[in-house]
Each structure stands twice: as C-alpha cells, then as structure tokens.
Amino acid sequence: MRTKAPPDQLEKFGRFAGPATLILSSLADGSKHGWALTKDIEEFAGIRLAPGTLYEALNRLEGLGLIEGMPSEDRRRPYRLTSAGAVALADHLAAQRRIVNVGLRRLRTSGGTA
Amino acid sequence: MSSPTGRAERLVRWYPAAWRMRYAEEFVELLAADIAERPVSWRRTIDIARNGLAARLGRGGLVHGLEPGRRAQASMASLASASSVFLIVGLAMWSQLAIGWQWSRPATQGTAVAVVLMTYLVLAFGLWALLAAAPYAWACARRLLRGEAKGILFPLFLLGLAAAGMVIGARHFATGWPGTGGHPWVHQHLVPGSLAAPAWASTLSITSYWAHPGALLGFPATEVAWMAASPAALVCFIVAAAQLIRRVELSPRTLRFELAVARLGCVAMIGFVVAPCLWILGGGAGPRNLFHIGAIDLVDLGVMGAMLIVACSSSRQVRAAVAHLCD
Secondary structure (H helix, E strand, O other), X not given: OOOOOOOOOOHHHHHHHHXXXXXXXXXXXXXXXXXXHHHHHHHHXXXXXXXXXXXXXXXXXXXOOXXXXXXXXXXXXXXXXXXXXXXXXXXXXXXXXXXHHHHHHHXXXXXXXX | OOOHHHHHHHHHOOOOXXXXXXXXXXXXXXXXXXXXXXXXXXXXXXXXHHHHHHHHHHHOOXXXXXXXXXXXXXXXXXXXXXXXXXXXXHHHHHHHHHHHHHHOOOXXXXXXXXXXXXXXXXXXXXXXXXXXXXXXXXXXXXXXXOOXXXXXXXXXXXXXXXHHHHHHHHHHHHOOOOOOOOOOOOOHHHOOHXXXXXXXXXXXXXXHHHHOHHHHHOOOHHHHHHHHHHHHHHHHHHHHHHHHHHXXXXXXXXXXXXXXXXXXXXXXXXXXXXXXXXXXXXXXXXXXXXXXXXXXXXXXXXXXXXXXXXXXXXXXXXXXXXXXXXX
16 A cells, blocks of 8 residues: 655755655665665766765665665665655655646747746 | 775764764765775865764754654753853853942943843743753652663762852852942842842853953962862753753653743843843943953853854754654
C-alpha cells in the first residue's frame, strides 16, 4: 500500500532541498555510497555536490527516515531509498512537474517572449 | 603535501564528536577520493567549514540537526545559557546605573526612562526565571524521589555549589555597594537598592578596571579575589543548568509552557536592549559624571544583542521541535 507523505516534505529542507532531491533521485535506481552518489549526480544533473553539503543532506534525509544506511563496505556505507523516501520524492517531483508544465505552456502561449 | 586520507582526517576534526562517531569513517573515504581528484579546492574547504559549523550549532540546538526530542532539550539548554549570560551582563549595566540614580536623578529623559524600564524588567526577569525553572525543578525532584538520580546528581551538586558561592559572596560584598548614602533630596528610592546591591556584587567582574591594573591594585585584595573567582562560579552555574536541561525530559505539554515563557523572555530581552540604547543615544554623562557611557557599556550592549539573537534562534528551534512532537 502506498503511504501518504506530507506534500512539502522536501521543501522543509531549506537550502538542502535541491541536494536532497538529487540524492533521492540518484538512489531511486539502487543503493549508492557517498562517492558513487557524487559521480552519479554529476553525470545526470551536471552538478557536483560538495562533500559537506552531501553529508548534511544525507544526515537530514536519514533523520527523517527517507533513506537508510546499509552495512558498511570497506569503510564506505551505501544508502538506499526507503518507501517513505520514494513517496516523498514522487510527490516532490510531481509538484515540480506541475510548475514546469505551467511555465512551458505559458512560454509557448506567449511565443517565448515576456 | 600529505596524503589525501591524512588531509581528509584533519578536515573531519572540524565536525562535532557525535557527528564523527556516526559519519567520520565514510566521510573520510569520500573526502579522500574528492581530494585525490581535485587536490586544491577552496569551495570544498568553505563547504566543510560551513557544514561543520552547522553540525556544531545543530548539536547545540541552534539550528536543525537533532531528532525533535533531543532538539527541544538542546535548544532549551542554549536558550537558558544565552538568557543567563544576557541577564548577568544586563544586571552589571543596570546596577551601575542604579548607583548613579541613588546619588542623583538623571539629567535627561532618555536616561531616566532607561533606568526605570530596566528596573521593571529586572523584576520581570526574576519572575520569568522562576516560571521557567519551576517545571525543571519539579522534574528533578520527581526523578530524585523515584531514585532515578543518575545523570542529574552531579549537575545538581554543581548548581547548588555555584549558587551558594554566589549568594554568600554577593551578600558579603553587597555591603560595599557605592549606591548607598545618596543625597537625601533626590529620588534614590525609585531604584531598589536592596536588589541593585547584590546584583552589583555578583557582577563585579564585569568592569573596565581589568584594563587598568594600577587602579585594581588600590582595591582590597579580597575584592579583587572575588572579582576573579565569581566568573568561575557563574560559568559553573550556567553549565550545570544547561546540563540539567539537556538531561531532564519534559512532556510536550510542559515544553509548550516553557516555549510560551521563553517568548515572554525574548520580548523582555528586547526591551532590555532598547533601554540602554535610550541612555546611550539620548542620555549622557549626567550630573557629576554619574551616568558616564564607557567602552564597557558598548561591549555589554553588543554581548546582550548577540545573546538575544541566540535566544531567539533557540526559541524558534524549540517551537519547531514542539510542533513536531505534538503532531
């Protein structure tokens, strides 16, 4: 059964909302440790998350139960998405998509000029 | 240049111990890989400095960082510490102004309003402190009666010892308060000397005399010893109180009460910052230089402003934690 997450779960992250979205999106296709997350996000988003920002976002996501740490592998701990995390990511991306759709539609209507 | 792992281990030391316990090993691995790929990066250093500081502030309950229950306790402890420092510095300033008032009424409206406002706010702070401390005193008493004293016994002992030291010392040195013996025709009774004298004695250490060792040599040796020792007692009192607050769990309902009290306290603190501004901006040295504005007063005002910011920030964190606990 799909559990309902608060719609603004990631909005509460303040300046970490962006990094949190990128991390959850990266973990959506499987567990990854810190360095693998950095490289994956750099590849699909063109953004290199600085180590301190990455771990502060991981700390907050873990605190809210949106991700969980797995047993450590050679001093590297992989993280995976929880079901609550998947719901929060889906809700957040759906909200973002609504904004993107409105923006694109209005741009098309106005012919791309203000 | 040292190895990436060595550099990473040094950078991680900036984070608080509790954070390192949880993340240090994996974070060092990530940092070492990052350093190996990009040996020099100011962005990375600033990022670690910024987030390490945020982790430290989070442990103190000043920003997000702990689970709601512990966050409420940590934020309350920070709030209590900041309020205590504010009150100590404020009492030092007020008791000095009270000395002037005992000898002569201020010449300007700004100074008069400032002293009267501060006097009422000192009385309000006393009541506020009692209201804030009552639930913690009750919770400590219940734990002691249940035989669950572990974790609170030492802070209670330290708190009692520091309070006893301050009361005995303040009572002894209050007899030397320079505010006694004012001119019989002036309004010396507007400011309660019985309150200002111990406040002055408790905060004797907050003085510009430290910058003038020659003048200090003319003081009685016991008074100088008290000026040097009393800050230690005040620090012990604040540390012990903060430890107790961190270790005593209150129900969400009681925390809501504490939050309401904290908000009142923040409002009173704002008033207490505004009052000296009236004196500094609209006052002046006054008759016989009794209300002289010195560098120490500006430093005091700066400290009070900083403590007010910390208290308000802590109060916001308590509110967020209480809201989460009550959900």
